[in-house]
Amino acid sequence: MGVIDRKEREKVEMKRQILDAARSLFLEQGFEKTSIRNIAEVIEYSAGTIYLYFKDKNEILFALHVEAFSALMQAMQAGIVGEADPFERLISLGKHYLKYAFENPELYDLMFVMTAPIETLEYRKEIWCDGERAFETLEFVVADCMKAGYFEGADNETISVMVWSLVHGLATLHLRRRTMIFPEEKRIKLLEDAYAQFTEILKTYKK
Amino acid sequence: MGVIDRKEREKVEMKRQILDAARSLFLEQGFEKTSIRNIAEVIEYSAGTIYLYFKDKNEILFALHVEAFSALMQAMQAGIVGEADPFERLISLGKHYLKYAFENPELYDLMFVMTAPIETLEYRKEIWCDGERAFETLEFVVADCMKAGYFEGADNETISVMVWSLVHGLATLHLRRRTMIFPEEKRIKLLEDAYAQFTEILKTYKK
DNA sequence: TTGTATTTATGAACACCGTTCATTTTATTT
DNA sequence: AAATAAAATGAACGGTGTTCATAAATACAA
Incomplete structure (x- = not known):
């Protein structure tokens, strides 16, 4: 049949x-x-x-959530391939993450800001699984950096959380319009500069 | 009468x-x-x-918004006074910011995450004004650090945006439950460690 | 092909929402 | 005590997410 x-x-x-x-x-x-x-x-x-x-309105959001994560993973992979130097790879990963966030504001919201539907117990497993995989991607790149001598004596997970927090902070401050306190023509540059400054400081840490 | x-x-x-x-x-x-x-x-x-x-439901939120900012400014001031060393002052400022965020999650949301009512044009002036004052507080402390020789050759505003993004990122990742990918007993420590790691890296930047 | 069973779609109904406004209640002034 | 002003009400409007008996469309068997 x-x-x-x-x-x-x-x-x-x-x-x-x-x-x-x-x-x-x-x-x-x-x-x-x-x-x-x-x-x-x-x-x-x-x-x-x-x-x-x-089943309900939340389940529609959830289905989009799954799609959004898959797209983010793709964006992140695109940032990784073709960068030979580990630290350049980390820089590129962050840039692609930010690019995805800015180009898909509502989906980024869904993944990392929205709070409503995530409370529903059933959803958790799959959603966090996706989140974990994205975070692991970051950890792998950080591990490569450490192998190359960066972040000496630091903890991979700690560094990764720090990097994630910074890019997530940049993304959400902008997406939620909190950069409005700066003149419009400066906003994007300020975010780029902040990220560049961060990676530079990170690079020189070697210590 | x-x-x-x-x-x-x-x-x-x-x-x-x-x-x-x-x-x-x-x-x-x-x-x-x-x-x-x-x-x-x-x-x-x-x-x-x-x-x-x-006038409407949003105006109630807005009134709470004003109160919340006033409380945040107080929390930030509390972090500044009594710290003689400029860099210690910066560290303490960030810690108090995070403390406020964690102790007043819904109010923090209101100030830095919520998007709905902020779109209303009329509100903007006062709200942005409050936000600007909080950011200036950060810039003042960063300026003191620079006077003391930290962040040599860097731009105050850029550094401030970077610091703000990091603490905001830590705050929102946790408040919006995205740290759920880590085992419960580790979450807070991970955030603290990430912040400590960040300030340490920042401190050693001098160069 | 016809009749029956099954799947799919409908739209009325329910209990809620933010908001408005004519009406009633309460307080003040004359 | 009567007239006026202020404050509070609650019904009503057009919206929401969701459910469910009913209707329409399709698939299968005779």
Whole structure:
């Protein structure tokens, strides 16, 4: 019976439609301000239909979450390959992380800022698994740096948390508009300079 | 007429009641999940009454915002006084900033993470003003460090943004539960270590 | 092809939300 | 005590997420 196969395909296709509509609306107007009815309208179905494919609104967000992490991992890998020097690799990793954050603000939010749906116990496992893998990628690069003599005597995990916190801080301050206290034309440069300054200080640490 | 004086006092008192109830509810269950009706219930008035004292729900948040910034400034000042050495002063400033963030998670959110009400144009002036003053406090301490020979050849604003980003990153990663990828008993220590590592690296930069 | 069973979609209904406003209650002034 | 002013109410409006009996569409068996 090819019928159930087709049904399966149709189900997947429908989920795709919902997710695409949801992503675009979330990006446009945010999660809270997007209603199930809005999503249903875009895909030209009734609101109730959405619930045949997703348990609730949070589960839609969660599905996008998974996609977002996969995209971030790709972005990070792109920052790693082709950089021979370990420290340059670390610098590039951070830059690509920031680039992803700035180019996908709502998805970055979803992964590292949003708080609402993450509280739901069930979601945790998969989400944190993804998060862990991204963090491990950072740790690997830091390990390479240490092998090359950087951060002598320091702890890999500690250094990694520090680096992560810095780029995450830069990203969120900007995404959440807290750089508004600086004149508009300076904002991006200030963030770039801060990151460059950080990596320079980090590099000279050798000690 | 002492009557209008009393009326004024009563109005202030009523606003206080509303703000206290709102703060406690926001802290408990967050902004979005707290309804005007919830607040009204706590202070034992009808929902409509709230609108005689605050234009809308956002304005309540905004009033709390002003209070929160004032408290943060106090916390930061407390970190500065009594530290003779400029660099120790910087370290202490960061620690007090983090302490405030961890002890007042919802208020910290309000100031540096929340995005919804800040978009409203009118609010900006006062809010940014408060934010700027807090940032200037950091810049002053950094300036003292530079006078003492630290961060040679670096730009004060750049260094300050970098420091701010790091502590903000540490704060938000933890407040938004992204440190869940680490075992519970290690989380706080990891953050402390990362901050200590950062300041140590910063200190040795001199060069 | 027809009739039945199954899947899929609907939209009304529920309990909530922020906000407004005519009406009622309370307090002040004359 | 009557008239006026201020404060509080609660019903109503148009929205929300979600559920569920009903209706429509599809798949399978006779």
